[in-house]
Amino acid sequence: MLPISELVEPDRVHHTVYTDPEIFDREIENIWEKAWIYCGHESQIPNRGDFYTVQIGKQPMIMVRGKDNNIHVLYNRCPHRGTQLCGARSGNTGSTFVCSYHAWTFNLDGRIKGIPMAHGYDGTRMGYDNPSCSVKTAARVEAYRGFVFASLKHDGETLEDFLGEARIAFDDMCDRSPVGEVEVVPVCHRVIQHSNWKFFMENQLDALHPSVTHQSTGIAAGRIEQELKKKGETPPLYYHYLSTFASSFEKWDSVQTVNLPLGHGILTGYMGLRPDDQDTKEYVQAMYKAYGEERAEEYLGRSIHHVLVYPYLSVQSSLQQLRCLRPISANKTMSEIWHFRLKGVSTAIYRRSLWYYNLVNSPSTMVNADDLENWARGQRGLESDGGDWVSFHRNYGSDTIEDGVTYSSTGMSEGVMRSQFSAWSKYMEGSS
Amino acid sequence: MTESRLRKVLLEDVVIFGNEEASTTGAQSIAPDHVARRAYRDTELPARASVRSKMELQQEVEEFLFYQSELLDGQHWQAYIDLFASDGVYWMPVTLDQTEWLDSPSIFAEDKNLMRVRFERITHPNAWSQAAEWSLSHVLGNIVIESEQNDEVHTRARFHVMELRRDTVRHFGGTYHHTLVRQDEEFRIKLQRVDLMNGQAPYDFVLQAWL
Numbered sequence: 290m291l292p293i294s295e296l297v298e299p300d301r302v303h304h305t306v307y308t309d310p311e312i313f314d315r316e317i318e319n320i321w322e323k324a325w326i327y328c329g330h331e332s333q334i335p336n337r338g339d340f341y342t343v344q345i346g347k348q349p350m351i352m353v354r355g356k357d358n359n360i361h362v363l364y365n366r367c368p369h370r371g372t373q374l375c376g377a378r379s380g381n382t383g384s385t386f387v388c389s390y391h392a393w394t395f396n397l398d399g400r401i402k403g404i405p406m407a408h409g410y411d412g413t414r415m416g417y418d419n420p421s422c423s424v425k426t427a428a429r430v431e432a433y434r435g436f437v438f439a440s441l442k443h444d445g446e447t448l449e450d451f452l453g454e455a456r457i458a459f460d461d462m463c464d465r466s467p468v469g470e471v472e473v474v475p476v477c478h479r480v481i482q483h484s485n486w487k488f489f490m491e492n493q494l495d496a497l498h499p500s501v502t503h504q505s506t507g508i509a510a511g512r513i514e515q516e517l518k519k520k521g522e523t524p525p526l527y528y529h530y531l532s533t534f535a536s537s538f539e540k541w542d543s544v545q546t547v548n549l550p551l552g553h554g555i556l557t558g559y560m561g562l563r564p565d566d567q568d569t570k571e572y573v574q575a576m577y578k579a580y581g582e583e584r585a586e587e588y589l590g591r592s593i594h595h596v597l598v599y600p601y602l603s604v605q606s607s608l609q610q611l612r613c614l615r616p617i618s619a620n621k622t623m624s625e626i627w628h629f630r631l632k633g634v635s636t637a638i639y640r641r642s643l644w645y646y647n648l649v650n651s652p653s654t655m656v657n658a659d660d661l662e663n664w665a666r667g668q669r670g671l672e673s674d675g676g677d678w679v680s681f682h683r684n685y686g687s688d689t690i691e692d693g694v695t696y697s698s699t700g701m702s703e704g705v706m707r708s709q710f711s712a713w714s715k716y717m718e719g720s721s
Numbered sequence: 722m723t724e725s726r727l728r729k730v731l732l733e734d735v736v737i738f739g740n741e742e743a744s745t746t747g748a749q750s751i752a753p754d755h756v757a758r759r760a761y762r763d764t765e766l767p768a769r770a771s772v773r774s775k776m777e778l779q780q781e782v783e784e785f786l787f788y789q790s791e792l793l794d795g796q797h798w799q800a801y802i803d804l805f806a807s808d809g810v811y812w813m814p815v816t817l818d819q820t821e822w823l824d825s826p827s828i829f830a831e832d833k834n835l836m837r838v839r840f841e842r843i844t845h846p847n848a849w850s851q852a853a854e855w856s857l858s859h860v861l862g863n864i865v866i867e868s869e870q871n872d873e874v875h876t877r878a879r880f881h882v883m884e885l886r887r888d889t890v891r892h893f894g895g896t897y898h899h900t901l902v903r904q905d906e907e908f909r910i911k912l913q914r915v916d917l918m919n920g921q922a923p924y925d926f927v928l929q930a931w932l
Contacts (some may be wrong), residue, residue: 478921506838
């Protein structure tokens with residue numbers, strides 16, 4: 290493994306950052322098992338004893354609703370002999386975790402509750418008063434507007450500081466509800482990509498790729514959309530979601546990327562979610578009533594296409610979609626795909642995020658299929674000896690930096706990748 | 722010394738089962754019923770074949786479903802879409818207990834227009850993911866006619882699909898529920914419900930066409 294400074298240059302990176310298992314292990318240590326990692330939404334576990342298992346780096350964890358209504362994040366491991374305590378992906382464990390091997394029992398916060406035949410431990414270092422007889426917990430757990438994060442290290446910035454301006458992902462999602470809250474729709478699609486996780490993160494703010502990669506779907510949807518219009522019908526809004534992918538290079542170039550410290554980023558651009566129909570009018574009225582006209586207009590008019598929380602979350606806040614990466618190895622990554630329901634809005638408004646979820650983010654996606662294909666081809670290409678470097682030169686030198694935020698000169702600037710790798714270097718050198 | 726102790730231990734009369742006095746055992750004695758278990762498959766039983774005497778209808782349904790599979794495996798997409806009634810829907814719900822697709826997420830929920838979008842997409846020369854070799858092979862079985870009412874026939878069948886993509890084979894299995902209607906003497910699909918057995922397992926890649 291080369292030193293980090295030789296792997297990452299301002300305008301290009303060495304191909305091994307995508308392929309080297311040793312670098313991957315360093316990432317697990319320096320990023321995934323250190324930074325704040327998304328665990329889930331509070332509404333996934335509404336009742337006492339509800340749990341959801343989650344992977345943080347290489348650690349199998351349990352997010353559980355405790356007796357005190359607090360959320361705890363525990364290692365899914367019995368302190369006795371190491372057996373995983375939860376065998377299901379999610380469920381309710383009642384008031385206790387019971388180990389399936391020797392019936393050690395634990396409170397929902399992980400504290401030891403019962404050791405069978407406890408007298409057998411008399412005179413040994415194990416016993417009720419030894420904290421290592423309790424389930425190990427994540428070092429820190431915090432939530433922001435209902436979204437739960439954990440960090441496996443005690444030191445480091447607060448969640449709020451970690452998120453920084455990328456908080457807008459959750460603010461924009463929740464603010465679109467007249468009561469300021471969302472709840473999870475309890476379906477999580479999981480898709481495996483045969484590529485390094487970085488492909489996904491770069492792709493999400495890569496405005497040059499949609500009209501190339503997704504043109505087949507954009508063109509097909511646009512054609513049927515026009516056909517319906519010619520017949521005098523109003524095509525459902527979801528045709529627009531798909532046909533937008535085939536917009537011209539110039540259109541995509543007119544958006545902008547805002548690159549935040551720590552690798553987070555925002556792709557601006559407005560999805561046209563305010564058609565002039567009765568459902569929208571009622572929704573806008575409810576928003577005016579809740580927040581006043583000025584603030585409601587600010588919430589509804591935000592120019593946000595995607596927000597990235599580096600290195601693992603892609604949030605489409607205006608459509609309440611969230612994708613979370615769980616890296617498996619240098620060349621394999623799992624994405625978990627969720628969507629949320631705005632509280633206090635009509636079914637008609639919910640359907641907008643539902644149809645986006647079905648058509649773009651479900652396993653039958655007509656969009657992500659071609660991304661996955663690109664990333665798998667990309668991974669295989671970078672594993673080859675066909676070249677040493679990956680280029681991020683487009684619009685290099687023309688970004689503007691203000692208060693630590695890098696604004697791209699055009700939508701298609703590869704400033705996104707340059708900014709992500711600048712954050713990556715800091716993590717990997719242990720200075721973040 | 723060791724030998725005689727071992728001999729003694731092995732001759733001890735200890736019975737570790739059949740203890741009638743103990744009311745609880747193992748984990749139960751530590752944490753009885755710590756989880757409220759849901760009743761085992763406390764759902765409606767599948768419908769029995771309703772038209773056992775009508776062999777002709779049974780044969781007609783089987784022939785139709787087999788033909789549908791051949792169209793999918795042969796990638797005769799337009800002919801497959803033509804099997805659907807004008808208001809027909811191809812639906813793959815996420816869960817078995819789902820009853821509608823308008824207000825809850827589905828894996829597929831496509832009317833004929835959306836099916837045409839998918840058809841035109843996968844046949845577009847720049848559908849990049851289609852560059853890899855790709856084919857499907859369906860096997861159907863357990864075909865049952867659940868009911869026949871007012872020109873609507875409700876059928877149930879099991880499918881097993883193998884998919885080859887690039888160098889990898891995947892397997893999909895599950896149940897079809899078809900609502901068939903008659904149009905010009907021919908069956909048309911009003912609803913094809915596809916309950917994929919492994920629909921919530923992680924997907925290695927995605928589903929590009931109808932199963």
